[in-house]
Structure formats: structure tokens, C-alpha cells
Amino acid sequence: MRKLERRAVICLLLSVFLLLGLAVFCFRFVTEGDEWASFPANKHLFADGNLGCGSIYDADGELLLRNTADGAVYAEDSGIRRATLHVVGDAAGNIATGAETKFAGKLTGYNFINGTYSRGGDGRRLYLTVDADVCETAYNALDGRKGCVGVYNYKTGEVICDVSSPSYDPNDPITAEKAEDGGYYINRLLSATFVPGSIFKTVTAAAVIDHLDYEGWTYHCDGSARIGDSNVTCVSAHGDVTFEDALCQSCNGAFAALTLELGAETMAGYVDKLGFTKSYSINGIRTAKGRFVFSETNEAALGWSGAGQSEDMLNPCSMMIYMGAVANHGRVVVPQLVSAVKSDGGFPLSVYIPRWRLRLVSADTASVLREMLRNNVVNNYGEGNFPGLSLCAKSGTAEVGDGTSHAWFTGFLDDEEHPYAFIVLVENGGGGAKVAGPVANRVLQAVIENE
Numbered sequence: 425m426r427k428l429e430r431r432a433v434i435c436l437l438l439s440v441f442l443l444l445g446l447a448v449f450c451f452r453f454v455t456e457g458d459e460w461a462s463f464p465a466n467k468h469l470f471a472d473g474n475l476g477c478g479s480i481y482d483a484d485g486e487l488l489l490r491n492t493a494d495g496a497v498y499a500e501d502s503g504i505r506r507a508t509l510h511v512v513g514d515a516a517g518n519i520a521t522g523a524e525t526k527f528a529g530k531l532t533g534y535n536f537i538n539g540t541y542s543r544g545g546d547g548r549r550l551y552l553t554v555d556a557d558v559c560e561t562a563y564n565a566l567d568g569r570k571g572c573v574g575v576y577n578y579k580t581g582e583v584i585c586d587v588s589s590p591s592y593d594p595n596d597p598i599t600a601e602k603a604e605d606g607g608y609y610i611n612r613l614l615s616a617t618f619v620p621g622s623i624f625k626t627v628t629a630a631a632v633i634d635h636l637d638y639e640g641w642t643y644h645c646d647g648s649a650r651i652g653d654s655n656v657t658c659v660s661a662h663g664d665v666t667f668e669d670a671l672c673q674s675c676n677g678a679f680a681a682l683t684l685e686l687g688a689e690t691m692a693g694y695v696d697k698l699g700f701t702k703s704y705s706i707n708g709i710r711t712a713k714g715r716f717v718f719s720e721t722n723e724a725a726l727g728w729s730g731a732g733q734s735e736d737m738l739n740p741c742s743m744m745i746y747m748g749a750v751a752n753h754g755r756v757v758v759p760q761l762v763s764a765v766k767s768d769g770g771f772p773l774s775v776y777i778p779r780w781r782l783r784l785v786s787a788d789t790a791s792v793l794r795e796m797l798r799n800n801v802v803n804n805y806g807e808g809n810f811p812g813l814s815l816c817a818k819s820g821t822a823e824v825g826d827g828t829s830h831a832w833f834t835g836f837l838d839d840e841e842h843p844y845a846f847i848v849l850v851e852n853g854g855g856g857a858k859v860a861g862p863v864a865n866r867v868l869q870a871v872i873e874n875e
């Protein structure tokens with residue numbers, strides 16, 4: 425009898441496992457089926473690495489890639505081909521996060537009831553949110569330097585610009601060796617992390633606003649502050665600064681002092697809370713997670729990390745999203761790259777729906793940060809350098825250890841008509857405001873012109 429009972433329990437357990445497994449399979453079949461079907465090893469869809477059907481357009485309907493039975497046909501203009509390579513992808517699948525690879529299921533018309541259309545069928549028209557002309561302006565503004573430019577609408581989530589450099593013309597592919605050495609296949613906006621330098625002070629500032637009594641707070645900067653057993657230095661002596669001045673002048677000493685007041689635990693909590701250690705899903709494309717170390721034992725290291733140096737590593741897209749949230753009263757609208765899917769005859773098969781997420785900061789904190797970022801432009805970067813833009817921004821000059829610096833510029837337009845957040849990185853480019861600032865201006869002017 426006991427033997428029977430034991431067998432009955434084992435059978436019951438086995439059937440529970442079976443049902444659980446079936447439930448997991450059904451869920452994944454519905455949510456991930458298009459990725460399984462569009463896996464390049466699926467000979468039903470791919471022959472000689474060729475998708476065979478489907479086409480990719482920008483938001484204005486400019487053709488960026490058309491799959492034919494004889495291979496992919498890219499945009500006519502070579503500048504557009506280079507500028508949009510990382511967002512569009514390539515037929516060879518080298519750009520792993522490109523639309524051609526990531527959205528192959530959408531291009532072939534996959535759905536989980538009917539599966540995929542046969543190879544060489546009509547396929548679908550995939551419209552991206554990006555503006556190819558803006559991407560070309562951004563790519564040209566980077567002028568051959570490594571880096572990335574991202575712009576998105578913080579009210580709808582539509583990504584207008586997603587450019588990574590170096591790039592190449594997919595009609596004239598480079599060797600695998602050259603690609604690997606130069607990091608050509610990586611989309612730096614989405615898939616890489618970099619030392620943030622002073623743009624990270626916007627993160628520390630949010631923690632200060634929430635946790636410290638910053639009104640009336642002042643700091644005296646001699647250009648070098650002794651913390652623990654080393655010095656935290658500024659480019660020059662800033663004298664007496666308020667919290668607002670400290671961000672505007674980007675005073676490392678002041679921010680190191682504020683970071684020590686906040687403590688390592690609070691800082692670690694803020695990089696999590698503000699989304700810098702998480703991976704965002706942009707239509708299923710996962711962004712790289714940032715990495716931050718806030719030392720409990722080394723005060724100088726802790727001070728530097730609050731100023732964006734030390735061991736901090738940040739994903740550019742996560743900063744663009746944070747800036748969007750600050751602009752949007754603290755709430756995030758997640759960036760998206762797919763605007764619409766249409767049948768080959770132009771019949772709409774999807775609608776664009778903004779994806780709202782929980783807030784990153786309170787509306788009050790967002791409001792204080794917005795004022796401070798606006799003050800940076802008015803009293804430091806110069807409004808005349810950004811004509812017609814209600815710009816709120818922070819620059820960063822991040823020392824990378826080889827004597828050079830990454831130039832950063834990030835922020836948003838405080839403008840209901842033009843609700844755009846942005847990030848510019850010029851690797852080893854030099855001074856943030858001087859080098860990355862003009863790139864941001866050129867791109868934002870193009871965004872508004874091309875609306």
C-alpha cells in the first residue's frame with residue numbers, strides 16, 4: 425500500500441512538472457516565437473544567409489533596406505547607408521542588434537498561429553522611428569571619431585536618432601579582423617558602457633535633492649581637496665560654490681563632499697533606482713547594464729565615483745532615458761524603434777503605443793534638476809551656442825586613463841512642441857561642452873528642421 429502511495433505521489437509530481445513545462449513553453453511560444461522562427465539557421469526562411477523578403481523604411485518612408493531573392497538592397501545614398509547601419513543592420517547579420525536581424529520575424533510576417541510566410545513571399549514593410557536624414561547629420565557631426573548619438577521623444581518614446589561610429593558601407597563590407605579591432609559591429613548607444621565623467625553628477629544631484637538639506641549649502645573649492653589619502657582635483661579653483669554652482673561649474677571637490685555625505689549605500693541605491701544598472705528592452709533589444717562601485721572603505725574612491733570617475737561604467741542609452749524622465753516630470757516613456765508594420769500593399773498591421781514605466785524620480789526632484797540643467801546652459805555653456813533650443817544639459821569630460829578624455833553632452837529640450845532628450849559621446853574627443861556640445865546642437869537643429 426505504501427509503495428502504491430509513493431508511486432501515486434511521484435506520478436502527481438511528474439504531471440505537475442509536465443503542466444508547468446507546458447505553460448512555460450506556451451508563454452515563450454507566444455512571446456518569443458518570432459525570434460525562434462527567424463533564427464538564421466531556419467532554412468525555411470534563410471538561404472545563403474538571405475532573408476528573401478521584407479523591407480525596412482525610416483519614419484518618413486525612405487527605403488533603407490529591401491530583401492530580394494538575390495540579396496539585400498540598401499539605401500541609395502552611401503552616407504545614409506553608413507549612418508543607419510547599426511539601426512538597420514545588415515544581411516550578413518554582423519550587426520546583431522540591427523532591425524534586419526532582430527526584427528526578421530516582423531519582416532517575414534511571422535505570427536504564432538500561421539507561422540511564417542514562405543521564403544520569397546511578399547513579406548512586410550517595417551517602419552522604424554528613426555529619421556535617416558537626422559542620423560546622417562549625426563554621423564557627419566561625429567566626423568570619423570568613435571562615439572554615438574541618441575535622440576528620442578520623451579513623451580512618445582520614438583527614437584529619432586540611433587547612430588554609432590565607426591561604421592561602414594554595407595555595400596562595401598570590411599574584413600572581420602578590421603571590424604573586431606575597431607568595434608565596428610557594436611551599437612555603442614545600446615550595447616556598450618563607458619566612463620561617464622561629470623554627466624554622472626546629474627545622478628548624484630538627484631540623491632542630494634532627495635536626501636540632503638542643499639538649500640544654503642556651500643563649499644569652498646581650492647582646486648584640490650584632500651580626501652582620505654589622495655586628492656580630488658578640479659580643472660581650476662571654483663571658490664565658494666552653492667549646490668547649483670557646483671553642478672554648473674562641475675566642481676569635483678563639491679560633488680565628492682556631497683557623495684561622502686550621502687554615503688556608499690545611498691549612492692548604490694540611486695544607480696539602481698534611476699535605471700543605470702538595469703537592461704532596458706527596446707522592442708526586445710536589450711541594452712547593456714552599467715556598473716558602478718561605491719567604496720565603503722576608500723573615501724577618495726567614493727568621492728570620485730560620485731563625480732563619475734573611479735570605476736563607474738555607464739550605458740549611453742540609460743542616461744538618455746534618465747534625461748527623458750527628468751524632462752517628463754520624473755516618469756519614463758521607454759524608447760522604441762519600431763513605428764509600424766504594414767503589409768506589402770501598405771495595409772497597417774500594427775499601431776504605435778507608448779510604453780509608460782514607473783517614475784525614476786519624484787516630480788519635485790525632476791523640477792529642481794530641470795532648473796539646474798537649464799542654469800548650466802544659461803550660465804556656462806552659452807545659450808548662443810544652441811540657438812532657438814530651450815536646452816537643459818550637462819557636459820562631461822571623462823578621463824579614461826590613457827591621458828585622453830571622452831567628451832559627453834546630455835540633456836533635453838524643455839519644450840512641449842519639441843520634447844526630445846539626447847546623448848552625445850565622442851570617445852577620446854576631449855572637453856565635453858566644447859567637443860560634444862556642438863554635435864548635440866547640429867543634431868537637435870536637424871531634428872527640428874526635419875519634423
Ligand SMILES: [Zn+2]
Binds near residue numbers: 677
Ligand atoms: Zn571645484
